Amino acid sequence: MFLKNFIFGLIIGIGFIIPGVSGGVLATILGIYEKILDKISNLFIDFKKNITYLLPIFFGIFLSVLLLSKIILYLLNNNYIFISYVFMGLITGCIPFLLKEVKNKTNKYISIFPFILSFIFGLFLFIIQNNNFNNYTNPNFLIMIIGGIIYSIGKIIPGISGAALLMLLGIYEYLLNIIANPFMINLNIIITLIPFFISFLISAIFIIKLINYLLKHYFLSTYSAIIGFILSSLLFIYPAYFSITYIFVFTSSFLISYYFSQ
Numbered sequence: 001m002f003l004k005n006f007i008f009g010l011i012i013g014i015g016f017i018i019p020g021v022s023g024g025v026l027a028t029i030l031g032i033y034e035k036i037l038d039k040i041s042n043l044f045i046d047f048k049k050n051i052t053y054l055l056p057i058f059f060g061i062f063l064s065v066l067l068l069s070k071i072i073l074y075l076l077n078n079n080y081i082f083i084s085y086v087f088m089g090l091i092t093g094c095i096p097f098l099l100k101e102v103k104n105k106t107n108k109y110i111s112i113f114p115f116i117l118s119f120i121f122g123l124f125l126f127i128i129q130n131n132n133f134n135n136y137t138n139p140n141f142l143i144m145i146i147g148g149i150i151y152s153i154g155k156i157i158p159g160i161s162g163a164a165l166l167m168l169l170g171i172y173e174y175l176l177n178i179i180a181n182p183f184m185i186n187l188n189i190i191i192t193l194i195p196f197f198i199s200f201l202i203s204a205i206f207i208i209k210l211i212n213y214l215l216k217h218y219f220l221s222t223y224s225a226i227i228g229f230i231l232s233s234l235l236f237i238y239p240a241y242f243s244i245t246y247i248f249v250f251t252s253s254f255l256i257s258y259y260f261s262q
Contacts, residue, residue, distance in 0.1 A: 002056045008032060009060020016065050016155060016162065017176070023061070024158030025230055029094040029257065032057075033158065037212040069180040084239040085246045089253025091230060091237070096258060098230070102223050111224040118225040122232020125168070136170045141195055147171050148199030156207045158226045 008030050015023030027033040036057065039050040075083050099109050136143060147169050154162025166172035175196075178189060214222040 001053075005032075005053065005056040006060040009057040009062075010064040011060075012057070013061040013064025014068065016061060017068060017179075023155050023162070024226075025091055025094065025233065028098065028158045028226070028230075029090075034212075034215055037156075037208055037215065040208050041212040065179060066182070069176060081239045081241050081246060082249060084237050085249040086253045088234055088237050089250040089255075090257040091234060092250075093254040093257025093259075095227065095230065098223065098227050102220065102227075106220045108220060110227055111221045114221045114225040115228040118228030119232045122229050123235065125165070126232065126235040136174055139171050139174060139192065143169065143171060144192060144196040145199040147175075148196040148201075149203045151196075152200045152204040152207055156204060156211060158230055 008027075011030065012023045012026045015026045024033060027036060036054070039054050043050050043054075102109055139147070147166060150165040150169065151162040154165045166175060178185060178193070211222070
């Protein structure tokens, strides 16, 4: 169980770095999203059992972010189109699994209104992202607090990319460079990061409890909204370049994701 959850954590950690890819989506594909939320929400009810389950996942996420940050920076700068099509395929491949989950639990595929509403919201974020925003080299206290809040939203709600939201705010490259160069961290950087982590943890606790409640009491509407967010996340990833080669990459990634999500 430890090794399996650790590997799941490594996979989910990818979604903590790449813009457009949500860690929540990857957890959903792996079939452990609801379980993670439930374990965190009820952490102290059966602390030993819950923490034993969560620790290898969190350790895998941490290690994935730490080890992959330099690789992701390189790939985004040198093979952006290829990586974009890979993740488009992986995300799209999980959609049939999500629809099957809804069908099995509710005998309905999706609830139209939450689906449309969440997709429109994702479209709105995409439109905003296409405007020009400043990249902060020395973000202030307020920006880091807001960054922690929106990053927690993007990490917990499937389909909303925390990295993409940080790009909108203008601190994505700043944070990624810190992660990629941990030995360059000094006291000033630590002081700058403190409000980000505090706001992230506080808002994450609230959002986890909220999503866990919604999944238990309004499963169909909540899952329909999640599917809408996931589909809209493809807009963030699409590199606006088309070729037969990349369609093959997309198809292969789709089939891999579809196979492992079954």
